[in-house]
Amino acid sequence: MINLTINGKTIEVEDGTTVLNAARQNDIKIPTLCDHPNLTPYGGCRLCMVEVKGMRVPIAACTLPASNGMVIETETPALKTSRNVILSLLFSERNHFCPFCQVSGGDCELQNAAYDEHMTHWPIQPQWTNFPVDTSHPFFILDNNRCILCRRCIRACAEMSGNFTLNVEERGSATIVVADTNVPLGQSSCISCGSCVQVCPTGALIDRQSAYLGHDKNLTTTRSICRGCSLGCGIQIHTRDNRIVKITGDYEAANAGTLCKYGRFFPVEQKQARITSPMKRVGKQLVATTWEDALATLTTNIKPLKGKVAALASTRLSVEALSTFKSLFKEGLGSDMVTSVEEGRPTALQATYVDKNGSPIEGKLDTLRTADCVLLVGVDLANTHEVAGFYIKRNIPKGTRLIVIDPNENGMDDQANINLKPKAGTDEAVFNAIEASVIKEGLARTGAKKGKSTLAAALKVCGLAEEDVKDTARMLAESVAPVIVFGKGISMSGDSAVMDAMVRVANVIGASDSERKGLFSVKGEANSLAASLLGLEDVFEVKNHKAAYIAMGDDYVTKRLIAKLEKIPYLIVQASYESELTERADLVLPVDIWAEETGHSLNLDGHLQLAYAALTAPEGVHSNLNVLNEVARALGVTVNDDWHAALTKRTSVVELDL
């Protein structure tokens, strides 16, 4: 610990803390514009200059490590003058006229800094130069006229999402923020994660969805969990008049503020038509009805069928709802087909492996932070579970190496040190080849002398070049903390031999051993793991089922599901939005969308998180859990509401953090 004095107050901070952070931790305000608690200090704006006893000139507090006995002053007349000059120069550089800027009036850090210094005017007037405005991006606008060149957006692009799209061009006051080699943002390598917009201190990066819809002080903020995928990123949902204005990443959560476009922008744009009343089929028409009548109709049609009802639930539903769903249909009605719409495709293979072997094999997402070599197989992290991809991409400049195995084009190909393109469906042979190559190079951490297959035989099957496999084997086995990330591409195979081969590779390269678990799967939607633990992962087959109950929630309806339901005579759909599925239904029960209900999510590495409702559902619409409970009551079924116990009946693929 370090003791230092700021403005006469002695404080204690941890080693390595900057003076600015030391002040922050002790509620001493040092103004800054370029510094952001979640980004590497940059020392660009010079607003945080402080006087340090014994030093000849003022120093920027954001880049100055605190040291023992330091005596610091932050409010001397000289420093106040210097801040005033810095702000004057900033205002003189661009067009910072406030009246027509959407952040003016509370959300602009530049304006707030000027207010804090009691600036009533600009001592130096602007230089009246037009800077480019880039409106080519679907989600935000880059207005260089409002930019103060703090480079927070550039650092966020690099450090939060690892995308390295934003940078600067030109020098001095002509400097502008550009994408790639100054191409329009909409045509650049930008992946629309929006981290840059979230950290911009001025109105230079304008969020199209939320601009002019109110300042932060007008919005209600709810801390919640993204339901976009199994990563379960922390989010803040900002609402006004029961509408989502914007979604921002929660800096306090594991994702530390980072989100992808599916978490940040897409849910705000939701334009699908809502269902606001129960509906039943009368002749060829779906007509609105009451809940009472809907439940009575359901009872009449379902009760006599008993086990002949197939039931499917979306894995976007909360843990509570999924557990109740299972209890209702499996235990209550004794149905032989109770599963999720994912049908275990992203989870069943590894869950079955664990059923057989008895203990968790998967590690935590956190292992990616320290991984020095990552093997991606059967997953394209540029298209799904993007934030996990960011964890990898942002470490690449720090030396983390990446290997991508994918028979098809993969969004992470460009970042990879090695791309292996084996023949499709030869995953087992690929793993066998890597295992054999590691052993041949004498690098096996397990001390194994012989692989499952010979290198030559395996290469012949997968069609890879020996040299490439050798490079892969060396890169993996020679790294200190390798991690294997796999996805649906592997688990969908349903082939236990593939799983066995992958685990053997994890062992020989030292990714997984008694100490470490450097192997994990990204799974599917928000509650994919919970669905797997509840055993909702059978392949959906229509046998002699006379009816189907689909608890769709607000999930997207696939053609595949519609096709499978073709032969079902009576279809009950519990859904938020109108879809091809509800059109086909005989009975429709309207439910909340994700942001309207409070419930738990169990993310891919077993971390249980409570997502809070941010919106009030339209009248007549109930939560997924309540509807399932109502259905149970109508059918006279007692459901087990101990979801906690239900989750722990099966050994999890990853240690649970309940």
Add this chain to the structure above:
Amino acid sequence: MTKPKISSDWMAGCSGCHMSLLDIDERLLEIAELADIRATPITDLKEPDESGVDVGILEGGVNNSSNEEVAHRMRSRCKILVAFGDCAVFGGVPALRNMCGTQEALQRAYVDIESNEANSKIPSDPELATMSNVRALHEVVKVDLHVPGCPPDPDVIYYVLKELAEGRMPDMKDENLHWH
């Protein structure tokens, strides 16, 4: 003690700041009690007294030779000059034309705009004021107090007028400081 004399005028602005002044409602009577309100665009007198006033208030930026005259006249006839509203303080919305230049702005407004008749011309009567870049008031004359805002909030205007009327210099900070 005689009441302090207050006078105001407007230049390149939208008169919104004076409208906001009227928005102080019944408190206007209180100010009229405390101060002697002289020439303003909304009273009968049209020029500040030649003998001088205590407080001169100017709305709007300085956009042409006529505005310059108004600015210099007010400056020479008042003790405390107040730049009133964002246009007087910063240049404001009219100053956006500085980005393209006066000539291009005139061309667009008088000739190119779709609603103009064919053969429209930029007015060139020699009696018209000569246009310039739009400047903040402090670029033209010395300003003693800046009251930013687009427009300044009525509560801020009341605070400023009351302080000035009672012989104090307003302290422009915290809830009284808004640029909008």
